[in-house]
Amino acid sequence: MITIENLRKSYGKLQVLKDINVSFEAGKVISVIGPNGSGKTTMSKCILGMALPDSGDIKINGESILKKHAYRSQIGYMPQIGKYPENMKIRQVIEMIRDIRKDVTTVDEELIGLYRLQEMYDKRMGSLSGGTKQKVSAALAFMFDPKILILDEPTAGLDPISAEILKCKILKEKKRGKLILITSHIMSEIEEVADEVMCLVDGNVKFHDTITDIKAQANEARLSKAIAKIMNGED
Ligand SMILES: Nc1ncnc2c1ncn2[C@@H]1O[C@H](COP(=O)(O)OP(=O)(O)OP(=O)(O)O)[C@@H](O)[C@H]1O
Numbered sequence: 001m002i003t004i005e006n007l008r009k010s011y012g013k014l015q016v017l018k019d020i021n022v023s024f025e026a027g028k029v030i031s032v033i034g035p036n037g038s039g040k041t042t043m044s045k046c047i048l049g050m051a052l053p054d055s056g057d058i059k060i061n062g063e064s065i066l067k068k069h070a071y072r073s074q075i076g077y078m079p080q081i082g083k084y085p086e087n088m089k090i091r092q093v094i095e096m097i098r099d100i101r102k103d104v105t106t107v108d109e110e111l112i113g114l115y116r117l118q119e120m121y122d123k124r125m126g127s128l129s130g131g132t133k134q135k136v137s138a139a140l141a142f143m144f145d146p147k148i149l150i151l152d153e154p155t156a157g158l159d160p161i162s163a164e165i166l167k168c169k170i171l172k173e174k175k176r177g178k179l180i181l182i183t184s185h186i187m188s189e190i191e192e193v194a195d196e197v198m199c200l201v202d203g204n205v206k207f208h209d210t211i212t213d214i215k216a217q218a219n220e221a222r223l224s225k226a227i228a229k230i231m232n233g234e235d
Pocket residue numbers: 011014016034035036037038039040041042043
């Protein structure tokens with residue numbers, strides 16, 4: 001569904017993505033991991049068209065997305081830190097986004113309901129706790145039934161029950177055939193929701209495999225141990 005070919009991206013002299021070649025299939029949850037600063041968000045931003053690659057190509061269903069924008073309506077994005085106009089109420093933010101996406105007839109309000117956001121509709125974005133802001137971001141990412149979801153550390157800041165609600169939603173949408181890319185540092189969470197792990201180190205793909213294969217390769221029952229072993233080069 002998404003194919004990345006020879007992707008390179010620099011910021012000034014810093015080469016953040018060196019030569020990324022990877023593909024992701026529909027109906028899978030892929031966890032993108034890697035040390036801080038390894039290029040995970042930059043790769044997501046290239047897919048989203050928020051960062052322009054220096055070279056290489058990104059294709060969705062075989063079609064290059066570079067210099068195009070219509071494809072963006074197929075992607076739901078949950079940023080690490082959602083930035084919203086501080087004075088707007090939750091209701092106004094949701095109405096504004098709905099207004100922009102008038103083209104979509106099926107609106108998914110499940111997370112709005114599960115997170116009981118209606119009860120807080122008149123609160124201003126600037127007054128919300130970090131976790132509540134995350135819930136608004138999650139609700140918006142899933143709202144227009146996108147074929148692809150890119151979730152950047154989605155459960156960071158969520159309480160355990162709210163995190164569980166999001167994990168269930170991720171698995172439900174996966175079953176409906178969506179491709180979901182998740183950046184996360186929480187191994188237990190990755191193990192719960194992901195099918196594959198792609199690891200970036202210094203802008204290169206260190207490995208991209210199924211969780212089953214990663215564990216088998218390292219001969220470890222726990223994913224965190226298996227990944228540590230592979231990262232340390234002890235097979
Ligand atoms: N707009 C920018 N201008 C200059 N440098 C940038 C920009 N965005 C990212 N970088 C740099 O690119 C590198 C990779 O950043 P990126 O945010 O992609 O890493 P990451 O793997 O998502 O990190 P983290 O786990 O901390 O979220 C970092 O060194 C960062 O400082």
